Amino acid sequence: MILQVGEPRSKEIGAMAVNDSVDPAAWLAEQLRTQDPDLLRSMVQTMAETLMSAEADSLCGAGYGERSSERTNRRNGYRTREWDTRAGTVELAIPKLRTGSYFPHWLLERRRRAEQALISVVATSYLLGVSTRRVDKLVEQLGIKHISKSQVSEMAKVLDGQVEAFRTRPLDAGPYAFVWLDALTQKVREGGRIINVHVLVATAVNNNGNREILGLEVTSAEDGAGWLTFLRGLVARGLSGVQLVTSDAHTGLTTAVAAALPGACWQRCRTHYLRNLLTCVPKSAQPWVATLVRTIFDQPTAEQVRTQHAWVIDALSAKYPAACDHLDAAREELLAFAAFPRETWRQIWSNNPQERLNKEIRRRTDVVGIFPDRGSIVRLIGAVLAEQTDEWTEARRYMGLDVLAKTRLRLIPGDTPQHNPLPQPLTA
Structure with missing residues (x-):
């Protein structure tokens, strides 16, 4: 699975056929460059958008940009929605489909419980070394089922990429007396x-x-x-x-x-x-x-x-x-x-x-x-x-x-x- 959080969210640019994958290390490097004060909020946003992308792929019958005879639908850009969490207000990019509509019901129903579950996914991913079987069980709390092992592994890579970017960033604020x-x-x-x-x-x-x-x-x-x-x-x-x-x-x-x-x-x-x-x-x-x-x-x-x-x-x-x-x-x-x-x-x-x-x-x-x-x-x-x-x-x-x-x-x-x-x- 490819993490699909990088496509421009405006209607004008969103309509363009571009590859909306993102390099996790480059993404975190940009957060560090702009001195984003809330890393947890960014992680919650990334995880939520990754889960929505996985669910959209399931509804389409194939991954984003993948040629498949089993494909039943296609992506059609994104729409934005603000999501209020205890980690702060998160602006989510929700995938749109060519045929029919898609909206993650876990954003509409029991928001507070869903937000707690999502943050627990992030936290438990760190605590348990991102066990694919355990994360698969955790995301079921959000009503998202059948997340594949490769999709869970991709989430783990995103989290690892964020930490690795922090560990390897240039130390350019010296001298460090x-x-x-x-x-x-x-x-x-x-x-x-x-x-x-x-x-x-x-x-x-x-x-x-x-x-x-x-x-x-x-x-x-x-x-x-x-x-x-x-x-x-x-x-x-x-x-x-x-x-x-x-x-x-x-x-x-x-x-x-x-x-x-x-x-x-x-x-x-x-x-x-x-x-x-x-x-x-x-x-x-x-x-x-x-x-x-x-x-x-x-x-x-x-x-x-x-x-x-x-x-x-x-x-x-x-x-x-x-x-x-x-x-x-x-x-x-x-x-x-x-x-x-x-x-x-x-x-x-x-x-x-x-x-x-x-x-x-x-x-x-x-x-x-x-x-x-x-x-x-x-x-x-x-x-x-x-x-x-x-x-x-x-x-x-x-x-x-x-x-x-x-x-x-x-x-x-x-x-x-x-x-x-x-x-x-x-x-x-």
Whole structure:
């Protein structure tokens, strides 16, 4: 089946005999270019028009543009109708027939229930990896029967094309001064077994001060090779101007950052680091040690931050030498944030912004539990990330333009300052 949503809807152009198929990737690229703020509304429109096209093909006895002796009718352009849904008002192109008339009765009867069913088709397609048998059952809720396997597969391709276009779009809103990296573990069936795979996610602040999800990748192992491939892919798409990367001490990540983003500093997430540090002291002393370490980040200037760090090391040296050595070895990676404007510190010294995004991803993936394949992981998480990026585009700036200007100016005067070295990951 060919997705038939691309023919011009005006009467003048609609009467022309043109091929009304559309390239899904090109369609989504246009949505992203025009910064369509509501990806879900576009998906609902695409799915509804695909289902109507399938039903019209069934009434004609053959697919659009197909020569067949079994054909009983032909298409005759489109008419438009607005459809009010909770995803917004959707303008649908309803196929017209040469003989007789066609109108999807699910638009007339029980509109609200039909709209819920249609959105559930979109959502469940993501959640279930677009199982053709399951989607066929779901569209029956709309009164559309006998959707073939090839037609359901074509719907899946549309959804996959939208996510793939988001994942591979050019990163042309740089420079991206600050980048956050993280990894999530998901379960997937492969080769008759259930295995863990790792979803690598990168988020950044673009030149307009908005947060933007740069990309995601599914890897078998969370190692240096996976991180390096992921980062090089981002650079190839246009990632540039990175000054600081914030993350946990994932295996091989720091080496990959040094290789793919030369000149960028690495900030170890203070929240994750503190958890590791507290394993070096007795449980009874952990609240005191945690409070002591937090005073490092309460200082108003970079000089005082480093002074307080040295003081905390001295305070721990007598009773807890292991914690003292651990904190001393992590000095540069833990205090990298201090080289940047004070206004950015709370946003760049931890991975907490990324953690909030991870919670939203897990809220969706927990419904699935075990994914049928890796493609379904990319489909679901990619859709969540695309929606989140749209929301951030509409929201207020994450960082002010004046703050970003200060960040860039720090590299201009005199000699370029030496960046903090990228040490190997530390373990408690």
